[in-house]
Amino acid sequence: MVRWEPDTRERLREAALDLYTAKGYADTTVAEIAASVGVTERTFFRHFADKREVLFNGSDVLQEQFVDGVASAPAGTAFEIVMHAVLSAVTFFPEERRPYSRRRQAMIVANPELMERELNKMAGLVAALGAALRERGVVEPEATLAAESAVTVFRLAFEEWVAPSSTRTLAEIEQSLFAALRSLAR
Amino acid sequence: MVRWEPDTRERLREAALDLYTAKGYADTTVAEIAASVGVTERTFFRHFADKREVLFNGSDVLQEQFVDGVASAPAGTAFEIVMHAVLSAVTFFPEERRPYSRRRQAMIVANPELMERELNKMAGLVAALGAALRERGVVEPEATLAAESAVTVFRLAFEEWVAPSSTRTLAEIEQSLFAALRSLAR
DNA sequence: ACACTGATGTCAGTTACTGACATTAGGAGA
DNA sequence: TCTCCTAATGTCAGTAACTGACATCAGTGT
Known part of the structure; x- marks a missing residue:
């Protein structure tokens, strides 16, 4: 033993x-x-x-969360489906992981090479989300646009969530960004 | 001599x-x-x-075009301003440069390392565009969201523009994507 | 006992990239 | 004309990321 x-x-x-x-x-x-x-x-x-x-291990798991979130979303517009997916994925970032996420993100933003990789992972999320939407019958260009918008919201929300002074939950931030995005194109 | x-x-x-x-x-x-x-x-x-x-030379010039486009846009919403900027920048991609752009883009999409760099350049565009919007008084999170959306539209439009079978002009593609984006969040 | 598999070690090699210093060509001014 | 200066390049040695090929070894199933 x-x-x-x-x-x-x-x-x-x-x-x-x-x-x-x-x-x-x-x-x-x-x-x-x-x-x-x-x-x-x-x-x-x-x-x-x-x-x-080595710093981007969980990204494929997160990707699955997004895809599952699309599959399990109730019927609705493309925008509603991706909102559901992004909001479901917050379970991947429990509060106790915030300190780790902060450390990791600080490392990433401080090093352009790492930021490039991060952006690449986000592009992977977009591709997976887009595919999942097409799976549900959403057509182009709505599928890709919705996927892009959703990942953008997720990324910006995550960045705020790991900001030093941030106290709101990830879901709260995401919801306010989705709302702001909605009213943008008015 | x-x-x-x-x-x-x-x-x-x-x-x-x-x-x-x-x-x-x-x-x-x-x-x-x-x-x-x-x-x-x-x-x-x-x-x-x-x-x-070595494959990303013109990107800073394009960035200036975007920034100038924001500065020269008539008064309007953040969304209208970035639309103006993106549509102004089409002069950077005259029809005669399409073959070169196709060649270059084929090389980029075929090599993940190059795609990462491309995404990085796009992030640079977002940052510049966001700064230009804040310069005009647009506040957060609208400035960043509008910048992100605009660069997404530009990127997707560009990708379609260089697709082998594509015949529409870059401006046409951009306009239809902006329209689709508008109706997405309805 | 034996074969097989998966994870690791070993080692040699390539190539991207950097720092330090030397050289050269051309232009501006004494 | 001579001289100084600057910008671009050459030279050279070095580091470290990454790869391919092959060996080793521990466990596992038969």
């Missing part, structure tokens, strides 16, 4: 954020991250496609 | 797209690009921050 050890993958993820925080993203080498959990650099690259990807 | 030679920068830009097209982006080294115009690799990196940036 051996002492329990978390996944190598998970340990790499934690070590990476710790090191990025301590020394800065650019000044941290992949070799250091690997060494700090007792594996080789090669192993790191077997778990993560590149040095950036 | 010497034979006229275009900028080293411009020649690198052309050579890069040619080589990327001929051998593929990943299989082209920066050293090859540099050698093909008779300079060293180091010189390439003095002109372009990295291997991707």
Whole structure:
């Protein structure tokens, strides 16, 4: 019977954020991250496609949440469906995870390379959401426009949610942004 | 009196797209690009921050067009102002540049690294547009939402404009997308 | 016992990118 | 004309991200 050890993958993820925080993203080498959990650099690259990807683990799970949210939404307009999906996905960000999200997001916004990757993940969300909408019979260009709008709202809401002074819940922020978006195109 | 030679920068830009097209982006080294115009690799990196940036030259000019478009828009809602800005910027994409844009965009969508950079440039447009709107007194969150929406419309319109079968003008596509967006949030 | 599978180690190699310093060409002014 | 200055480039050594190929090894099912 051996002492329990978390996944190598998970340990790499934690070590990476710790090191990025301590020394800065650019000044941290992949070799250091690997060494700090007792594996080789090669192993790191077997778990993560590149040095950036280690910070973007949950993104596929979030994507599923969005897609499920579309599938489970009651009948309605494209806009109502994506609103439902985005608001459902808030369960992915419970209050106790806010400190972690803050740390991670601070790292991302401070490093253009990471921000690029973040934007890329958001584009993935848009693609998945758009596909889910088309699955439900929404046609172009409404499917893509609704998907884009929804992810934009989600992203802006998330950014405010992790802002240092923010106290509102993610769902509240999202709702006010959806409302503002509605009245924009008036 | 010497034979006229275009900028080293411009020649690198052309050579890069040619080589990327001929051998593929990943299989082209920066050293090859540099050698093909008779300079060293180091010189390439003095002109372009990295291997991707060489395909994103005009983006700052486009950004200025957007900002100018906001400044020159008649009084109106945030939505009307960004519509004016986006529609003004079509002069940046005359019909004769469509073949070049098609080539370039095909290269970008085929390479995730390049797509990431593209998304990053779009985020730059959003930021500039948002700032220009705030300059005109538009407040948050309307400024950011309008900027995001406008750049989304521009991007989707551009993608359709460079699609192989597309014949409509960029302005036409943009107008129909703005209209669709308007009726989305109804 | 044996084969198989999945995760890891090892190692050599490529290439993007950077810093430091040298060189050169052309223009402005003494 | 000589000289200084600046901008662009060359040279060179170095770092670190990433990859492919192959070996090892522990566990698992048969």
